Amino acid sequence: MRFDSQHNLDGVSRRLFLRNLSAAGVAVASLPAAALAATQQTATPAARPAGRRGFGGGADMGERQPLPSDAVIISSNENPLGPAQSALSAICTTAALGGRYHQEETMKTIAVFNEQFGLKRGYSALFPGSGGPLDLALMSNIGPDKPLVYADPSYEQGPRAADTMNAPKFPVKLTADYKHDVKAMLAAHPSPGAYYIVNPNNPTGTMTPKADILWLIKNKPKGSVVIVDEAYHHFSNDESVIDQVAADQDVIVLRTFSKIYGMAGIRAGFAVARPDLLMKFSSVAAPARSLASISITSSAGARASLQDKDLVALRRKINTDTRNDTLEFLTKKGYKIVPGSQANMFMVDVQRPGTDFKNSMLKENVAIGRSWPAMPNYVRVTVGTPDEMKKFQTAFVKCMDQTHTTMGASLYMPEQYHVPSELYRG
Structure with missing residues (x-):
């Protein structure tokens, strides 16, 4: 898959981005290859086995x-229910426009999401799924001198990204009632690059109270970020921590349309963070950064799902x-x-x-x-x-x-x- 310059935050054009490259307030989720070559920093993944990311490096999927x-x-x-009827209708209607890029479809979806969560322009980015931006969130903040602290057991994408970036790993056992042990996570290393929290946790399905995550955000060392994967959050009645992004905290939140919205095969997801943290995604070197832009049909389905108030x-x-x-x-x-x-x-x-x-x-x-x-x-x-x-x-x-x-x-x-x-x- 190619990393496409069509994927931006709020319709910021490539030329505008290059003109404002030194301005921290410009938030762009992806950059053209030429611009990335000029701006890449130190977030360079280690060599890894050949194979497509989605197939875990395997080449035999078609033979199984x-x-x-x-x-x-x-x-x-x-989700066995699949996309909502509102999403299916929007996808079918938008498919007829597929002969053009229609980047405004993505902009409209981002605007709806930002309005629902009280986010300022530039604080969210729309991707084809949340797996790609989760890798970028992790890889842009960890490395050989910036460890990853995470729960065990939890979703494997965190430690897998650490392996790719040659980042030291510090797994921390869940509490006796299967919550993230935030105090033990804080004690695990004096200056990690990131703390990774999956809430609800995968595989246990259990919630870590928002108060615990707020405590970690408040007490973490300067320079570390808290990455909260809220892929399953809609199934819970607990509060999100997206409001901490709106409050300009060192937090990155991932959301997906694959779970409660039933769009796993359609692919749509959000990364939510301050513009400077989203800008860091562009420091991750290829091939880890190689994400496609989201299709207009996925964007339309995501927007319709967000606007379906009873869904x-x-x-x-x-x-x-x-x-x-x-x-x-x-x-x-x-x-x-x-x-x-x-x-x-x-x-x-x-x-x-x-x-x-x-x-x-x-x-x-x-x-x-x-x-x-x-x-x-x-x-x-x-x-x-x-x-x-x-x-x-x-x-x-x-x-x-x-x-x-x-x-x-x-x-x-x-x-x-x-x-x-x-x-x-x-």
Whole structure:
């Protein structure tokens, strides 16, 4: 994918950016290659294996079989409801304009987002998904002398970016109730480049109170930034920390349309930060910086979703009801879960290596999520439709009733199948 100069914050043109290159108030999310070559600083990723970012460096995706059409896919934290009707209508209408770039579509979407969150012009940037800008947020603030502090277990993109940037890693265990331990994170290193918080956390689905994050922002060392990944925030009733961006704090917030808005395959997401922090994204060297511009159809779908006033509350309730029904079933059966999920996922203890259990579930035509080294006997499960979760329950009980030895002996070769994961999503 190419890094396209069409991707800007508020319609700032390339020539205007170059004219004002020394002005910190100009906020541009991406730059043409020539301008980047002239302005790159020290955020240079280490060499990494060849392969497309979205495929985790693999080249064999086309050789793996897709899962059967009737498989229950609850492995990648997608929303089975898909885009809202309002988004679909906007996408269809806008597609007819696809013969031109129509950058004003992106500007209009940014304006709607900024108005909803009380942000000034230049404090947000729209991207095709939130994975790319998350990499840029991380990589522009960490390096060999600027470590990354993050929770364990949590979303792997943080430590993966640290590996790319040769940045020292300081994982910090979650608290006993599965929150980010912000005081331990602060004590982990005297001057990290960034603290990475996923809220709600992936994979546990648990929330870290806003007051804890505010404490970290207030007490962190000067020069460090707090990166808050709010990909799943819409599923929670807790407050966002986007207001800390509006207050000019050292905070970068990531938002996506892949989760509650059901646009995972359509790709739209926001990076929210002060203009100077967004400007730092351009210091990340290729190929890590190689992002495409967002399409006008994705932008239109995102804007329509933002303006659909009942959408978030309705989908939050659907997800909460389905999740709670499933967790009640598991609890009544005596299975151990991670309590307190406020996302479209949960974790359950399968009393054996999670990878083995995942493969056994795949044999039952149910694709569940992965395990984490910090919790190897737990698997993460995405909340699907009520019907999908009933099928999950049946398969789960059957696989739990099997002995570990029987499971291992009966497995077919799951690596021949492509099981979707949000970790490698392009």
